[in-house]
Amino acid sequence: xxxxxxxxxxxxxxxxxxxxxxxxxxxxxxxxxxxxxxxxxxxxxxxxxxxxxxxxxxxxxxxxxxxxxxxxxxxxxxxxxxxxxxxxxxxxxxx
Amino acid sequence: xxxxxxxxxxxxxxxxxxxxxxxxxxxxxxxxxxxxxxxxxxxxxxxxxxxxxxxxxxxxxxxxxxxxxxxxxxxxxxxxxxxxxxxxxxxxxxxxxxxxxxxxxxxxxxxxxxxxxxxxxxxxxxxxxxxxxxxxxxxxxxxxxxxxxxxxxxxxxxxxxxxxxxxxxxxxxxxxxxxxxxxxxxxxxxxxxxxxxxxxxxxxxxxxxxxxxxxxxxxxxxxxxxxxxxxxxxxxxxxxxxxxxxxxxxxxxxxxxxxxxxxxxxxxxxxxxxxxxxxxxxxxxxxxxxxxxxxxxxxxxxxxxxxxxxxxxxxxxxxxxxxxxxxxxxxxxxxxxxxxxxxxxxxxxxxxxxxxxxxxxxxxxxxxxxxxxxxxxxxxxxxxxxxxxxxxxxxxxxxxxxxxxxxxxxxxxxxxxxxx
Numbered sequence: 400x401x402x403x404x405x406x407x408x409x410x411x412x413x414x415x416x417x418x419x420x421x422x423x424x425x426x427x428x429x430x431x432x433x434x435x436x437x438x439x440x441x442x443x444x445x446x447x448x449x450x451x452x453x454x455x456x457x458x459x460x461x462x463x464x465x466x467x468x469x470x471x472x473x474x475x476x477x478x479x480x481x482x483x484x485x486x487x488x489x490x491x492x493x494x
Numbered sequence: 495x496x497x498x499x500x501x502x503x504x505x506x507x508x509x510x511x512x513x514x515x516x517x518x519x520x521x522x523x524x525x526x527x528x529x530x531x532x533x534x535x536x537x538x539x540x541x542x543x544x545x546x547x548x549x550x551x552x553x554x555x556x557x558x559x560x561x562x563x564x565x566x567x568x569x570x571x572x573x574x575x576x577x578x579x580x581x582x583x584x585x586x587x588x589x590x591x592x593x594x595x596x597x598x599x600x601x602x603x604x605x606x607x608x609x610x611x612x613x614x615x616x617x618x619x620x621x622x623x624x625x626x627x628x629x630x631x632x633x634x635x636x637x638x639x640x641x642x643x644x645x646x647x648x649x650x651x652x653x654x655x656x657x658x659x660x661x662x663x664x665x666x667x668x669x670x671x672x673x674x675x676x677x678x679x680x681x682x683x684x685x686x687x688x689x690x691x692x693x694x695x696x697x698x699x700x701x702x703x704x705x706x707x708x709x710x711x712x713x714x715x716x717x718x719x720x721x722x723x724x725x726x727x728x729x730x731x732x733x734x735x736x737x738x739x740x741x742x743x744x745x746x747x748x749x750x751x752x753x754x755x756x757x758x759x760x761x762x763x764x765x766x767x768x769x770x771x772x773x774x775x776x777x778x779x780x781x782x783x784x785x786x787x788x789x790x791x792x793x794x795x796x797x798x799x800x801x802x803x804x805x806x807x808x809x810x811x812x813x814x815x816x817x818x819x820x821x822x823x824x825x826x827x828x829x830x831x832x833x834x835x836x837x838x839x840x841x842x843x844x845x846x847x848x849x850x851x852x853x854x855x856x857x858x859x860x861x862x863x864x865x866x867x868x869x870x871x872x873x874x875x876x877x878x879x880x881x882x883x884x885x886x887x888x889x890x891x892x893x894x895x896x897x898x899x900x901x902x903x904x905x906x907x908x909x910x911x912x913x914x
Contacts, residue, residue, distance in 0.1 A: 400805050414807045418797040418912060420751070441897065447909050448749035448840045448896040452738035454800045477752070477800045 407467040419460030519691035528725040529557045537561025538569040539640045540732035541687035542872020548694035551880035561703040565684040571834035572865040573791040577675035584890035605686030608679035614770035627670045644669040702714040713852035735835030739860035747881025749840040751911040754795040756804035759829040762786030789874035838911030843902035846888040
């Protein structure tokens with residue numbers, strides 16, 4: 400059982416949370432200033448489907464579904480399940 | 495030289511000599527400096543690949559490199575279910591090819607893999623669910639695969655231990671069944687393929703971890719291992735949950751996340767369940783092993799994990815779901831739980847394909863359905879490696895599909911591997 404440290408609610412058991420996957424992937428930056436609907440297809444494919452999937456330290460999203468309902472960015476080890484850090488995600492008062 | 499073939503005569507000979515004359519099932523060779531093909535991963539898929547390379551393609555200078563020991567990974571950790579009830583045509587034809595290989599596998603390998611076609615009954619708990627299942631099973635039949643719909647009464651005849659009481663939490667409306675599906679002895683599959691491949695000249699090298707690739711001008715030329723460097727013409731990766739870790743050493747990122755799946759068995763009891771029963775609503779599947787244990791599996795733990803051991807909320811969820819389906823299980827004690835790491839692909843279907851590195855091939859993304867595919871997976875992967883091109887059965891299982899959009903999503907859950 401993971402005890403996830405929620406910045407709002409404190410340490411809470413994992414079954415209060417939903418998992419949101421890798422927090423490090425970013426959509427490609429599109430140039431909106433040019434007015435062109437230029438879409439970087441390969442960049443989007445990478446963003447949607449490719450993952451580092453590390454054996455070890457992983458930065459990931461969790462949502463405190465049965466608590467404060469905020470999205471968190473959590474750093475966790477995928478082998479030992481050690482939790483290193485947690486903070487509110489961007490748009491939830493974090494950055 | 496003792497004839498290594500298993501037969502009645504060999505059994506009698508063994509009995510006379512006090513069973514001290516049996517030859518080893520496979521040799522323990524030291525790695526040679528060069529092979530034509532190196533397979534990374536001595537699980538069912540890797541061993542099957544080596545076997546079919548030697549048997550069907552005449553490529554016998556092959557090494558299978560295994561980090562641990564044969565039968566120690568997911569081949570020995572799964573819930574042994576073999577079926578081909580897939581909806582999408584590419585999946586359906588591939589898994590049906592695998593099921594046909596299963597049907598003759600014990601004879602082909604001269605090793606009893608104890609394939610037992612006892613069906614797998616998928617329960618529908620209401621009319622809508624039954625109609626959805628009927629649609630999928632009609633698709634099976636259109637593809638030439640067996641599938642039948644069962645009424646509530648027929649389910650009750652096949653599996654009277656299920657909860658048919660009026661106050662069942664999930665009342666049984668009906669079911670679908672694939673009569674040719676069933677279970678097999680999982681370790682025997684690894685041992686049988688290892689022994690059969692060894693007899694064709696394949697070197698099975700245990701306790702040999704790959705630590706890097708030699709890549710020259712975009713083509714693989716060898717592997718570095720904990721037992722020295724090995725030169726090779728071609729390399730196949732078949733390492734399940736560690737696909738991303740091994741591919742990373744060749745500079746590749748994969749559309750795969752590694753997740754943990756648990757399974758568990760109760761103490762052994764007298765036979766009472768002679769089929770596999772599955773409830774998609776409860777997300778649990780239950781069968782009884784030949785030893786009498788009740789074998790249960792359910793959902794993933796739900797977040798990236800390489801830990802090979804699970805957490806309690808999932809055990810509780812699986813067991814309570816199984817008891818919900820078969821109330822009499824509540825008096826049993828749980829004997830053992832274990833976990834394995836799954837290579838969950840982004841669309842829920844496997845990847846058996848060439849990679850951007852020349853002559854490096856990938857077999858992975860099995861999600862939690864790899865065991866049933868074992869013979870078919872080895873068969874098409876051997877073809878892909880031998881011909882440097884996929885067979886028509888695995889053409890759709892490419893890496894490019896994640897770029898072109900030709901995804902194979904049975905579930906339609908989007909790019910969330912923990913939902914497949």
